Amino acid sequence: MHRAEPPSGRIDGQTHLFGVRVYYEDTDLSGVVYHANYLRWFERARSDLLRCLDIDQRAAHEAGEGAFAVTSIDLRYASPARLDDVVAIATRLEVRHGASFTLLQEAFRDATLLCSARVRVAFVTPGGRPRRLPPAWQDALATLLDPSGTAPAMDLEKAQS
Template sequence: MTHTFTLQVYYEDTDMGGIVYHANYLRFIERARSQWVKSLGIDQIALREAGVVFVVRHMDCDYLSAARFEDELTVETRVLDVTGARLRLEQVVLRDRQVVFTARVTVVSMEVSGRPTRLPAEIRALGRGL
């Protein structure tokens, strides 16, 4: 299952040359992950109030091509594997079906105290379909 999220590159997302600043790709894929979690019916505010948060543990990124001011980008998010407390995702940023950025992201579930805890059941269930 692949989740898609579309966004517009604004002037504030770019450097002086009109090219997307490298750190903003991380913001784009974070927004896409948040929308993906929401699409699963998980309320992250309620989850945090219950004492559980998601934390990025590891990320491996490749910048392949430059996105620019006013480009429309699509972020595709795909689950690679799921364990009790760990989720690995592949996220691809595309412009007109051309890959401009890729990331493999490991997310863990933690108590707000910093102790590991199990992922929500809705996410753990995704691992059974892989």
């Protein structure tokens, strides 16, 4: 039986790092990454961050507790990525509330910022109403905040290693 391990990110201090390579399917006719693909990459990085924090979204959904829903996203495009580029997605927790949190996600090629997103995610009941994050999840997310309770500044050098 053949088994391949999927790509996985890592938490470095208070930043989650996730790598992606630009494939032909990610580009448009001009060879530039199609704008919607940044959303897909950011979603993969967010899902991987939660996995790294032992937040089991699937188990919560299957138990009828709820699921995460993106409630807002603000994207800013800075520079294009192209075929075969290696892109690092750096994710930091900016704010954590009882039922939601806000992340800053940035895509880099080396030290060049390609795209950034400010994403607010809420935990909602199966009926769509906000629901307080389980205490263990709140604790896990708190590890991404510095001792003052705020998000640290992005360290571009760490984001590239």
